[in-house]
Amino acid sequence: MRITFVGFGLLASSVAAAIKQAKLPTVVRAVSSPATLARAKDLGLADECFGYDEITDWVPGSDMILLCAPILHILHTIENLAQMDLSVLSSQPKILVSDIGSTKVEICKAGAKLPKPFVFVGSHPMAGSEKRTLEYNDPSIFENAYWFVCPPEGVEEADYKSLLDLISFVGANAVVFPPEHHDRTMAWVSHMPQMLSSTLAASMPERLVKPSYQHYAGRAFRDMTRIAASGWNMWHDIAVTNRDQTVLALREVREGLDKTIEAMDHLQVVSDGKPAADDRAGELESVFKAGNEGRASLFEKGRNAAAAFSEITVPLKDVPGALLQVLSPLAQNNLNIRDIELMKVRENIAGTLLLAFKTPEEARRAVQILKLLGYDVKER
Incomplete structure (x- = not known):
């Protein structure tokens, strides 16, 4: 088995580390920048190393190609694969191509157009860290995480069994999902929360920041703004390729915020133990109860592999x-x-x-x- 990782950052190097730790009979081929390739060799994570432009060297002989770069780079690489001279692949009946991009619709559309012997199946592991480089490789990073797999119509499970085997080997849970469902879901559970967190941290008023009162923030505010530390480059690609679904999710949250604000606008100070006639505390209470239920639903027994x-x-x-x-x-x-x-x-x-x-x-x-x-x- 020869796996070629195009882009050798945290996730690619973590898969490679798991392979090396288990001493699998697998050849790990890394495609990246010269500095990253040198470090991959030093760490014993890669058997063969190639530059991004050496496509006629790293495609032939690959059983699986896993695209582990940012989304727009993945799309560019798929385009390069589609345009390469296929005569150098005449001896290979099939090369499985997949990716780890955080959005799937645009990538799967492009991948479905790849000619034979390429077979494209999109994928997305729900794992990662704020650390981005191979220096932080972790062979257990995927353990118990969801790993979405998005095969195009007409592709049989047997065609991407090697990908499913790899997912199982690193301890993740494969979820076969249409790409449209993936992007719609990720817009709500990943992409919108990032935009919300960044907006929250960016919206601190001057009356708070100027006297440095933000340092009194408790755990709630710190937790809600933790992912505001995320880098823009990766999120630019996500925003561009899943714009409509993320905007829809943000608008749905804004509707919820408007209802909460309206309920709070009508809250009245309780007098003699009785609320005022036009008090809307019941509406705000319903928001809290619905929030309790929504939060609890994330951890339903047997439903959340990541919380198992x-x-x-x-x-x-x-x-x-x-x-x-x-x-x-x-x-x-x-x-x-x-x-x-x-x-x-x-x-x-x-x-x-x-x-x-x-x-x-x-x-x-x-x-x-x-x-x-x-x-x-x-x-x-």
């Missing part, structure tokens, strides 16, 4: 070495922690450690071990 870990919470003491005192006995008992979060941290107040395990059995073992050590552990 078994979690426990451990109260910590505010003393040096508190984290180590919890983590060391778990490691000594060969328990693999899949995710970790430190919550409710205040000076001189105990924080709460959230630990995630792959199976309920591992979580229960962790609870037993930590309870024997005197911790008030709870399964979440």
